[in-house]
Amino acid sequence: MGEGRFAGKVALLTGAASGIGRATAVRLSAEGARIFAHDISAAGLASLRDEITAAGGDVTVRDGDISDRDECQATVADCVAVFGRLDVLGNIAGIARAEHFGDVPEDAYRRMMGVNVDGPFFMAQAAIPHLIETGGNLVNIASNAGLMGCAYTVVYTMTKGAIVQMTRSLAMEYVKTPIRVNAIAPGGIATSLTTNFEIPSDIDFDLMAPYTGFRDMGTAEDIAALFAFVASDEAASVHGAILSSDRGLTAG
Numbered sequence: 326m327g328e329g330r331f332a333g334k335v336a337l338l339t340g341a342a343s344g345i346g347r348a349t350a351v352r353l354s355a356e357g358a359r360i361f362a363h364d365i366s367a368a369g370l371a372s373l374r375d376e377i378t379a380a381g382g383d384v385t386v387r388d389g390d391i392s393d394r395d396e397c398q399a400t401v402a403d404c405v406a407v408f409g410r411l412d413v414l415g416n417i418a419g420i421a422r423a424e425h426f427g428d429v430p431e432d433a434y435r436r437m438m439g440v441n442v443d444g445p446f447f448m449a450q451a452a453i454p455h456l457i458e459t460g461g462n463l464v465n466i467a468s469n470a471g472l473m474g475c476a477y478t479v480v481y482t483m484t485k486g487a488i489v490q491m492t493r494s495l496a497m498e499y500v501k502t503p504i505r506v507n508a509i510a511p512g513g514i515a516t517s518l519t520t521n522f523e524i525p526s527d528i529d530f531d532l533m534a535p536y537t538g539f540r541d542m543g544t545a546e547d548i549a550a551l552f553a554f555v556a557s558d559e560a561a562s563v564h565g566a567i568l569s570s571d572r573g574l575t576a577g
């Protein structure tokens with residue numbers, strides 16, 4: 326590989342073993358990027374490595390838990406040691422669950438904050454000095470849930486709202502540097518996250534209507550295509566944006 330919008334560039338992607346992260350890794354590799362793929366699932370990363378390698382791409386994988394600040398710092402350092410540079414950070418890993426607000430266990434609350442907020446925060450903190458060196462960019466995966474109230478997923482919406490604000494505030498703080506910081510806010514996408522999503526049986530389903538919407542779910546490839554545009558030089562003017570890809574969920 327070596328041709329395409331990401332020729333000569335290095336992308337570090339979290340959550341790369343599955344769903345949106347995996348599709349993004351495959352897409353950026355096909356467009357010439359060297360991929361540093363991170364996930365908590367070693368098995369998923371091994372299968373991604375096989376897929377990218379078979380297609381002629383260049384990928385290094387590292388398994389770990391992004392809720393751990395040391396792991397975030399070590400991951401960025403590992404990527405730069407392996408590839409010598411960092412052009413794109415994709416904060417994609419995330420978890421979701423639904424329950425009545427009053428039933429959220431403390432450990433589930435702290436885990437979701439750790440994975441969905443601490444991870445992207447400490448990954449960004451470690452990566453930005455390297456992105457400044459290359460004039461690179463950061464793409465966070467937020468959600469329609471970061472832009473609207475969603476019953477029964479209060480903690481998840483809080484974490485994605487934090488990602489929206491992290492994106493905007495980093496865009497402001499680094500506006501005089503060469504880097505770009507953006508977020509993509511997908512609506513429902515068919516991945517293991519939605520397939521495994523368990524909803525308590527005794528909820529009021531009317532309250533879910535505003536965030537289930539009127540159209541079918543999107544695909545991980547849809548989001549990977551948008552990611553590839555935002556992370557590419559074609560999006561040179563896109564900075565501090567929250568780009569929805571939600572089939573109208575947040576339009577009304």
Ligand SMILES: NC(=O)c1ccc[n+]([C@@H]2O[C@H](COP(=O)([O-])OP(=O)(O)OC[C@H]3O[C@@H](n4cnc5c(N)ncnc54)[C@H](O)[C@@H]3O)[C@@H](O)[C@H]2O)c1
Pocket residue numbers: 339340341342343344345346363364365366369389390391392417418419420421440466467468469510511512513514515516517518519545
């Ligand atoms: N699927 C949707 O409907 C949807 C909608 C909006 C936003 N999102 C967001 O998109 C992102 C990707 O989700 P997806 O739908 O592809 O789900 P997914 O479950 O297919 O992929 C998420 C990946 O993150 C990894 N991961 C989870 N915890 C981790 C940790 N502590 N450390 C490292 N890796 C970890 C998982 O192993 C998995 O490979 C998430 O941030 C999610 O919140 C998804």
